[in-house]
Structure formats: structure tokens, C-alpha cells
Amino acid sequence: MAQVVVVTSGKGGVGKTTTTAALGASLAQSGQRVAVVDFDVGLRNLDLVMGAERRVVYDLIYVSQGTVKLSQALIRDKRLETLFLLAASQTRDKDALTDDGVAKVMRELRESFDWIICDSPAGIERGATLAMRHADVAVVVTNPEVSSVRDSDRIVGLLDSKTDKAARGERIEKHLLLTRYDPVRAGRGDMLNVDDVIDILSLPLLGIIPESEEVLRASNLGSPVPISSPKSGPARAYSDAARRLMGEDVPMVFPTDRNGLFSKIFGRRAA
Amino acid sequence: MPIGRWVSEADTWLSRSPGFFSGKPVVVDVSRLLLTKAKLAKLIADLGSRGIRVMGLLGADPAWVDADLPPVLTPGRTTELDTPRETREKREAPAPLPPAPSARVIPSHVRSGQTLFHDGDLTIIGSVSSGAEIVATGSIHIYGALRGRVLAGADGNKAAHIFCRRLAAELVAIDGYYRMAEDFPSDLLEKPVHAWLEDGDLKINALD
Numbered sequence: 001m002a003q004v005v006v007v008t009s010g011k012g013g014v015g016k017t018t019t020t021a022a023l024g025a026s027l028a029q030s031g032q033r034v035a036v037v038d039f040d041v042g043l044r045n046l047d048l049v050m051g052a053e054r055r056v057v058y059d060l061i062y063v064s065q066g067t068v069k070l071s072q073a074l075i076r077d078k079r080l081e082t083l084f085l086l087a088a089s090q091t092r093d094k095d096a097l098t099d100d101g102v103a104k105v106m107r108e109l110r111e112s113f114d115w116i117i118c119d120s121p122a123g124i125e126r127g128a129t130l131a132m133r134h135a136d137v138a139v140v141v142t143n144p145e146v147s148s149v150r151d152s153d154r155i156v157g158l159l160d161s162k163t164d165k166a167a168r169g170e171r172i173e174k175h176l177l178l179t180r181y182d183p184v185r186a187g188r189g190d191m192l193n194v195d196d197v198i199d200i201l202s203l204p205l206l207g208i209i210p211e212s213e214e215v216l217r218a219s220n221l222g223s224p225v226p227i228s229s230p231k232s233g234p235a236r237a238y239s240d241a242a243r244r245l246m247g248e249d250v251p252m253v254f255p256t257d258r259n260g261l262f263s264k265i266f267g268r269r270a271a
Numbered sequence: 272m273p274i275g276r277w278v279s280e281a282d283t284w285l286s287r288s289p290g291f292f293s294g295k296p297v298v299v300d301v302s303r304l305l306l307t308k309a310k311l312a313k314l315i316a317d318l319g320s321r322g323i324r325v326m327g328l329l330g331a332d333p334a335w336v337d338a339d340l341p342p343v344l345t346p347g348r349t350t351e352l353d354t355p356r357e358t359r360e361k362r363e364a365p366a367p368l369p370p371a372p373s374a375r376v377i378p379s380h381v382r383s384g385q386t387l388f389h390d391g392d393l394t395i396i397g398s399v400s401s402g403a404e405i406v407a408t409g410s411i412h413i414y415g416a417l418r419g420r421v422l423a424g425a426d427g428n429k430a431a432h433i434f435c436r437r438l439a440a441e442l443v444a445i446d447g448y449y450r451m452a453e454d455f456p457s458d459l460l461e462k463p464v465h466a467w468l469e470d471g472d473l474k475i476n477a478l479d
Binding site for chain 2: 124150151153154156157158160199200202
């Protein structure tokens with residue numbers, strides 16, 4: 001049965017789009033049929049991070065308005081054949097996206113994919129609430145700093161009130177994904193550490209993605225990090241997170257201080 | 272003054288402010304007029320035709336009274352003086368007790384940006400996040416960390432209390448008396464606490 005995942009955070013710049021692309025790639029690498037959907041109408045970026053910016057002909061709004069068929073707008077990834085992108089419109093207004101239109105696209109996507117990953121725009125307005133409305137699972141992307149944590153907390157409140165699942169009286173499944181985590185700085189107390197964030201947000205931890213140049217490089221290359229450098233720390237962390245999403249029990253690596261595993265790998269570069 | 276002149280003077284008065292007597296109960300004192308029953312009936316009729324409703328008569332012979340005339344009142348001055356004082360005393364008597372406040376239990380966290388209002392006692396089984404606000408007319412119990420704003424006794428209930436498992440609040444208030452985060456004694460931070468009002472002072476104590 002298809003799972004609709006919303007990748008959301010409230011705050012901008014924490015890594016929603018990177019996470020959408022990386023989780024999509026990791027799931028597709030394990031053979032799942034995956035569609036990544038960009039909801040950031042007017043400020044789309046997922047096409048760039050996926051390296052498909054020159055292949056966008058039709059977008060989410062065309063499909064939602066019934067102008068073209070879903071199959072015409074889906075862009076198949078050139079590296080992973082079970083990974084597809086549905087881009088957002090860069091020229092249209094956010095209001096072009098309607099409740100009914102999005103519901104129709106989601107219904108169709110559910111018929112042909114195992115995973116539908118929705119990349120939410122920042123903020124708590126219409127775009128963000130539309131992206132989360134049909135979700136079964138939410139991945140709340142958070143940086144280890146107070147403003148990101150509070151915004152995530154706000155988003156969790158919305159997930160519990162503004163989604164279809166919440167309206168039906170069910171609870172949406174929520175996961176915390178800690179991104180841009182620098183164990184050295186957390187160890188020095190410059191950042192919140194993992195326990196602080198989990199304590200404040202009270203969400204189950206899906207994974208910890210270490211701060212890394214690999215992620216930045218991957219974005220600029222237009223290749224999600226599990227494809228561009230599959231052996232890197234962030235790629236392995238995303239792959240573990242994807243396996244946890246699929247229900248596998250993968251032991252969590254908690255980078256706590258200088259002597260932690262992540263510090264050994266990344267400590268030299270960060271210090 | 273002859274009654275005829277008095278009535279015409281009343282007419283002049285009414286021509287200037289036509290609504291002066293409308294809706295007002297009027298008592299006519301006829302004790303100095305030495306009227307016969309017929310003349311009194313005419314006076315009442317004259318006043319009635321000008322829209323002056325006579326509710327009672329003073330100084331009229333009680334024997335005259337029939338269905339056409341207003342009831343005769345006794346002066347009863349003592350009673351009149353006493354009545355206002357009695358009503359004042361009645362108003363100061365204890366107000367009826369408000370209906371017993373209902374208790375409400377929230378079995379989850381209260382997230383940033385959420386506000387909760389409850390008329391009665393409120394219990395949260397979870398944390399109250401920074402940026403969340405909880406308001407109750409009764410007491411508030413939080414079985415988790417309190418990081419947001421919490422206002423108990425919101426409609427003037429000085430007997431309301433606040434309890435939490437971990438104090439990291441932005442604001443704690445009971446009946447409008449409040450303390451901000453920086454006013455909390457530092458040894459109480461992150462501790463289970465109890466807050467209450469004592470002589471207009473918001474007290475906070477560790478629970479254990």
C-alpha cells in the first residue's frame with residue numbers, strides 16, 4: 001500500500017529539499033517505486049537537487065488542473081529507474097494549487113507508487129498545509145538550534161490538526177530527522193545536542209544526518225547524496241533513515257561527543 | 272393654585288417636553304386639595320388624557336376608591352426610607368456560588384502556537400512547549416515540562432494553583448498576578464514546582 005510522506009520543518013534552509021531527494025533516492029535504491037513531489041510553487045528547488053531542471057515540461061499545477069495526464073508530468077530519474085519527480089511550477093502563484101486538485105493528484109500517485117514524498121515549502125501557510133494534508137507519515141526536519149526546534153514544534157501541532165488523518169481522528173505518524181548535526185560543536189555546547197532536541201519535540205528519531213560538505217556538493221551537482229557519494233556519512237545516515245521508514249530495525253548511531261563514532265569520522269574536518 | 276391653571280401649566284410644560292411623563296408612574300398627592308370624588312375623577316381623567324398615568328393617590332378618602340380610580344396609598348415614610356438600605360444589604364449578601372468547574376484532561380503535548388482555554392481545572396499529560404499558551408479559570412496541572420505560558424484562575428479565581436513536573440516556563444500567572452522566566456528563583460528551574468497566590472503575591476515552591 002502506498003505511503004504518502006511529507007517532509008516538513010516550518011523553518012527554511014534546514015534541509016527539506018535535500019532530505020526529500022536523499023530519502024527518495026535511498027528508497028528507490030532498495031527497489032521501491034518512489035515519486036518525489038515539489039510543493040514549493042514559485043520557489044521550486046527539488047528539480048535542481050535532483051538534476052532534472054532542464055527536463056521539466058509539465059508540473060504539479062498542470063496535473064492538478066487536469067490539463068495534462070500525470071504520466072506526462074512525471075520525470076523519470078536518469079540514474080534510478082524507479083525514482084520519479086513531479087516538479088512545482090516556478091511561474092504560477094501558490095493559489096493555483098487547490099484542495100481538490102491536490103487530492104486528485106495524490107489519489108492518482110497512490111495507484112502507481114509505493115512511496116510519495118512531498119517536499120513542503122517553508123512556513124505554515126497554504127503551500128505547507130496542502131503538502132501535509134494527505135500525508136500518512138511526516139518527517140520533521142530539524143537543525144540542532146532553538147529556532148528550528150521551535151518551528152518544528154509548531155509544525156507538529158499543525159500535523160495533529162490540519163491533516164486529513166487528524167480530521168478523521170487518527171494520528172499521523174511523525175518522525176524527527178536531525179540534519180546538519182555537528183557532533184564537535186554539539187559537544188562544546190555551541191549547538192543543542194540530540195537529547196535536548198528529542199526532549200523538547202518528543203518525537204521518535206528517524207536519523208541524524210551529520211553536517212557535511214558532501215551534502216552541499218551533491219546539491220550543486222544535482223545528484224542526491226546517496227547517488228553521488230553512497231559511501232559518505234550523510235548517505236549512510238539517509239539510507240539508514242529510509243530503512244527505518246520501511247519498518248526495519250536499524251540501530252541508531254548517537255554521536256554524543258568527541259569520542260563518538262561520527263566525531264572520529266568527521267572530527268578532523270570540523271575541528 | 273386652582274386645578275384648572277395647574278392643568279394648563281402642565282400642558283405648557285408638556286408642549287415643551289412631550290415625553291416628560293411617558294412611561295413614568297405618577298403618584299398624585301391630593302391631601303391639600305379638598306376635592307370631591309367627582310372632581311378627583313375628573314382630575315385623573317384630565318391627567319390620563321395628557322398621557323400621565325396615575326398609579327396611586329395620597330390623601331384621598333379610601334372610601335371613594337372604586338374601579339375607576341387609582342388605589343389610595345398610605346404615606347408610609349419610614350418604610351420608604353428603609354427600603355433602599357434593605358436592597359443595598361441584600362446586594363451585599365453572598366452571591367450565589369458559581370457552578371462547580373468541570374475538569375478537563377489533555378492526553379498529549381501542547382505544541383508551540385497552540386492555545387488552550389478551559390472553564391475549570393485543566394490537566395495536561397505531556398509537555399507545554401515554548402510558544403504555547405494554556406488558560407484555565409481553575410487550577411492547572413502539567414505532567415511534563417512547562418516551557419510555555421500558563422495562566423490559571425483566569426476569571427478572578429485567587430484560589431487557583433499551578434503544578435508542573437519541570438519548570439522552564441515563559442510566564443506563570445494566577446488571577447493576573449504573573450512572573451516571567453527571569454523572575455523565577457534559579458534553584459527552581461527544571462524542578463517540579465507548585466505555584467499559588469498568597470496576599471497578592473505569586474509564590475512558587477519546589478514540590479519535593
